[in-house]
Amino acid sequence: MTIIQVPPVPADVALVEGIATLLHSAYGAGIDPSEAVSAVTEPLPGQEPVCRFLLVEGANTVAGHLAAYEREVAIGDDHCLLGMIGDVAVAKEFRRQGHCKKLVEAAHDYFSSKAIAFSVLFAFEPAVYVSSGYRLMENEIYFLDEDNAWKTFVYRGSMYCELGDRRWPNQKIDMRGPTV
Numbered sequence: 331m332t333i334i335q336v337p338p339v340p341a342d343v344a345l346v347e348g349i350a351t352l353l354h355s356a357y358g359a360g361i362d363p364s365e366a367v368s369a370v371t372e373p374l375p376g377q378e379p380v381c382r383f384l385l386v387e388g389a390n391t392v393a394g395h396l397a398a399y400e401r402e403v404a405i406g407d408d409h410c411l412l413g414m415i416g417d418v419a420v421a422k423e424f425r426r427q428g429h430c431k432k433l434v435e436a437a438h439d440y441f442s443s444k445a446i447a448f449s450v451l452f453a454f455e456p457a458v459y460v461s462s463g464y465r466l467m468e469n470e471i472y473f474l475d476e477d478n479a480w481k482t483f484v485y486r487g488s489m490y491c492e493l494g495d496r497r498w499p500n501q502k503i504d505m506r507g508p509t510v
């Protein structure tokens with residue numbers, strides 16, 4: 331099993347289908363499987379990843395996935411480029427073997443290589459990310475919701491990770507668009 335970095339829409343169709351199948355089985359109850367492919371190839375505006383990290387077995391069997399995003403946001407009066415992580419999934423038969431943690435580590439290495447100070451995610455299971463350095467945040471988040479309305483929430487399960495020496499600011503975040 332290896333972790334590879336691929337573009338948002340990999341050229342290899344088998345990888346695209348593998349991502350869609352994995353995400354559909356992890357998150358897609360009630361969604362048509364063909365919609366899972368278009369979610370990979372045609373992400374919603376403002377929700378395009380910069381790259382994906384895949385756990386692959388053999389040439390192109392996708393056993394794990396993480397989408398990495400970069401977002402220019404304002405935190406308080408500061409402008410900041412945030413790394414963001416979404417659509418994290420590991421196939422059932424490979425869970426609890428540290429693969430999610432390795433995918434997160436790969437995304438952190440990528441963000442750090444671009445001098446990004448913080449990574450943020452919105453977790454269903456916050457406990458999964460604590461050992462990767464994430465802590466629950468208390469920041470209010472101003473964002474564009476699916477119903478096209480701008481809203482302010484303290485998002486349950488929103489977490490930050492400090493990738494370098496900079497301390498996380500506990501101030502309102504203007505996402506300037508949707509979350510991931």
Ligand SMILES: CC(C)(COP(=O)(O)OP(=O)(O)OC[C@H]1O[C@@H](n2cnc3c(N)ncnc32)[C@H](O)[C@@H]1OP(=O)(O)O)[C@@H](O)C(=O)NCCC(=O)NCCS
Nearest residue numbers: 356419420425426427428429430431453454455457458461
């Ligand atoms: C959540 C998920 C990605 C975890 O993948 P994984 O490869 O099994 O995770 P890891 O083995 O790397 O475990 C990382 C840490 O999370 C813990 N963990 C794993 N699954 C957990 C769960 N369901 N609940 C609580 N903690 C969990 C592990 O014990 C480990 O903790 P540690 O580092 O302190 O020992 C996987 O279960 C999955 O795909 N679930 C369905 C999709 C989903 O819910 N994704 C989003 C989660 S926010």
